[in-house]
Amino acid sequence: MKLPENKSETHLYGITDFLLELDALKHIERRSFITGGKRRENSAEHSWHLAMASWALADYLKLELNMETLLKLALVHDLGEIDAGDTFLYAKDRSAAHHAERSCLQRLDDHPGNTIHGLTDLWEEQELGSSREAMLLKAVDRLLPFLLNINNDGKPWKEHSVTKSQVSGAHAFIAETFPEIHLWIMHNIERAVAKGWLLPD
Secondary structure, three states, X not given: OOOOOOHHHHXXXXXXXXXXXXXXHHHOEEEEEOOOOOOEEEHHHHHHHHHHHHHHHHHHXXXXXXXXXXHHHHHHOOOOHXXXXXXXXXXXXOHHHHHHHHHHHHHHHOOOOOOOOOHHHHHHHHHHOOOHHHHHHHHHHHHHHHHHHHHOOOHHHHHOOOEHHHHHHHHOOHHHHOHHHHHHHHHHHHHHHHHXXXXXX
16 A cells, blocks of 8 residues: 655554554453453453543542543553553562563554653553552552452452452552542452452451
């Protein structure tokens, strides 16, 4: 196919190629099931849900933060999984995934069609940052799969024999930053154990 001679049209071909690179996130399957349990969600769906949930909880908690930054962090949050795939929260070793995801972000940042300034910096902020926006994002990122697991009678937990202490430990950090969210999670952990969705310790 012959590319157009017009410079702006040629650049648009680069941008659209970059957009197709981003589309690959739809192919990354996560462990959580969508409501109703008919299929697993993909990482692109999770990123959208994360953005909406972060927005909703920021308003509910009346947090003073930069909403544009919060939504951008949510949207870039899982981009590294395009190359690295999804890593199960309760996997024994998650360190390799971090490096693979960072490499993916650098690849996307260097893509000739990328027009998003500071793509890697945004990813680093959501991954390692301590801003109010990053802290909320980390909490909501743990809340959403937990919510889906509760909705689906603990299906992924039962598949992988996940225990109460594993889930409690993975969500413990939320107690300091967002105690109301943490209290809700702890209440539902107890319910999940009582229902047989989580293994007791």
